[in-house]
Amino acid sequence: MTVRPLIAGNWKMYGRQASLLELDAIAARAATASGFDVAICPPFPLLALAAARAGQLGIGAQDCRADPDGAFTGDVNAAMVKDAGAAFVIVGHSERRQGHGETDAAVRAKAEAALAAGLIPIVCVGETLAQRQAGAAAAVVEAQVRASVPGAYPDGGLVLAYEPVWAIGSGLTPSLEEIEEIHGVARAALPSPAAILYGGSVKPTNAVEILAVPGVDGALVGGASLKAADFIAIIDAMAQQIRVG
Numbered sequence: 427m428t429v430r431p432l433i434a435g436n437w438k439m440y441g442r443q444a445s446l447l448e449l450d451a452i453a454a455r456a457a458t459a460s461g462f463d464v465a466i467c468p469p470f471p472l473l474a475l476a477a478a479r480a481g482q483l484g485i486g487a488q489d490c491r492a493d494p495d496g497a498f499t500g501d502v503n504a505a506m507v508k509d510a511g512a513a514f515v516i517v518g519h520s521e522r523r524q525g526h527g528e529t530d531a532a533v534r535a536k537a538e539a540a541l542a543a544g545l546i547p548i549v550c551v552g553e554t555l556a557q558r559q560a561g562a563a564a565a566v567v568e569a570q571v572r573a574s575v576p577g578a579y580p581d582g583g584l585v586l587a588y589e590p591v592w593a594i595g596s597g598l599t600p601s602l603e604e605i606e607e608i609h610g611v612a613r614a615a616l617p618s619p620a621a622i623l624y625g626g627s628v629k630p631t632n633a634v635e636i637l638a639v640p641g642v643d644g645a646l647v648g649g650a651s652l653k654a655a656d657f658i659a660i661i662d663a664m665a666q667q668i669r670v671g
């Protein structure tokens with residue numbers, strides 16, 4: 427069973443063709459990464475352009491529709507993402523769960539469609555602030571993993587991302603002990619081994635300590651993935667962890 431660390435960047439709804447210069451710098455650093463993978467998930471219009479110049483840098487989409495081709499105006503399915511040259515697709519990001527009403531069942535269907543298309547789904551789970559304050563973080567994440575992650579996937583074929591909703595874009599992070607606890611809970615709920623990323627306000631300033639937490643197999647990075655210098659500092663932190671770890 428392979429659990430290969432991954433540093434993945436989520437550009438969200440940011441980026442134009444000019445942003446591909448940042449991607450080029452990230453790709454140059456990714457080309458020398460050893461023992462872990464690096465990926466960037468740009469918005470759909472940049473997907474094929476990014477894939478064409480990515481080299482060893484993995485490219486991912488930020489969502490996909492679970493259905494095969496059909497009359498679904500404005501939507502993009504997993505086969506189209508694969509056809510654009512991507513290797514990954516994020517599914518179940520909290521901004522989709524909250525903003526688009528995506529349920530665990532819908533997220534699981536997207537992850538299954540991604541697997542069927544030959545993509546590696548990055549399945550996101552995480553508790554809200556109210557759930558954490560109610561002492562329910564572990565139970566919420568366990569239930570989300572059980573309901574959102576497909577029952578079977580190839581060795582190395584699925585990635586989980588633990589992203590506390592309240593930590594995303596806020597500058598706040600759980601304590602290192604809390605991250606370790608939830609990663610343990612998530613790992614126990616997975617049907618088979620998979621890399622588990624931490625996501626939520628990972629920056630160059632905290633990446634070293636977060637990536638050293640036992641059970642953290644990498645990071646899903648939003649804001650700090652938009653500037654090559656910041657993201658490369660996080661890649662460097664992963665490389666340092668691989669060396670000492």
Ligand code: PEP
Nearest residue numbers: 594595625626627648649
């Ligand atoms: C994210 O969008 O998945 C994320 C973790 O964002 P940020 O790093 O900006 O908190």
